[in-house]
Amino acid sequence: MSDDSRPSPAELRTAAVIPAAGRGVRLGPGAPKALRTLNGTPMLIHAVRALAASRAVSLVIVVAPPDGTAEVKSLLDAHALPERTDFLVVPGGDSRQESVKLGLDALPPDYGIVLVHDAARPLVPVDTVDAVIEAVRDGAHAVVPALPLADTVKEVEPATVAGEPEPVLATPERARLRAVQTPQGFDRATLVRAHETVTDDVTDCAGLVERLGEPVVVVPGHEEAFKVTRPLDLVLAEAVLARRRLNDGF
Secondary structure: OOHHHOOOHHHHOEEEEEEOOOOOHHHOOOOOHHHOEEOOEEHHHHHHHHHHOOOOEEEEEEEEOOOOHHHHHHHHHHOOOOOOOEEEEEEOOOOHHHHHHHHHHOOOOOOOEEEEOOOOOOOOOHHHHHHHHHHHHOOOOEEEEEEEOOOOOOEEOOOOOOOOOOOEEEOOOHHHOEEEOOOEEEEHHHHHHHHHHOOOOOOOHHHHHHHHOOOOEEEEOOHHHOOOOOHHHHHHHHHHHHHHHHHHOO
16 A cells, blocks of 8 residues: 555544433433533533543534533533543434434544544543544544443343233344444544435444444443443442542542
8 A cells, every 4th residue: 555545644633422412311300311410520521521531532522402502512611621622512413313413514624533422421431432543543444342241132022012021032142242332433434424325223323334334343342431321320420430539539
């Protein structure tokens, strides 16, 4: 390969998109999930700080609820964030997929690597963020952090009535399964093409790239990058923060 075909430093600049427009109904009534607090600070701020902790991330785009853009801007202004990182807030859409697309549309042209991160994963360690970015820099078009499963998984025929027994159809080989986390990292052109081409409703951006037929690779995730979805997850997240403060003054 000639030197002319190598990406320029500008093409390797990294931005992160954090879709935070969801309501988080499983956490119960109240503020949107991303605005729930951990140790007195909104989860969204923890997530933004986690991505900005990587020296490779120079821009974080937060996709806010359509009626909450001003509130999210005020939140970012009110909390200490790394000065080396730029921050942008844009209104989101009706679905996560649409919100990510709106975040991509706001991305300046000089960014070649894009991370997409769940605001509900506020405690992802910076080493995981850096590992995803490095894999994209090394040539992967799509990268997801993931963990091996601790539990055996059963494929079932879903019950038509909640609470009814469900017949087991198969037991997948656990060694081949992974629980996927974020941030997921992408070559920008690949992710944009996926959002413009794939109209199916999928659960993550890597799934869009898979539908294109492009390869997706996995790097090791981290147990602290869990998703805060239910009230018990809030308790666990508070415990992780308490341990960090004890261990290293986080």
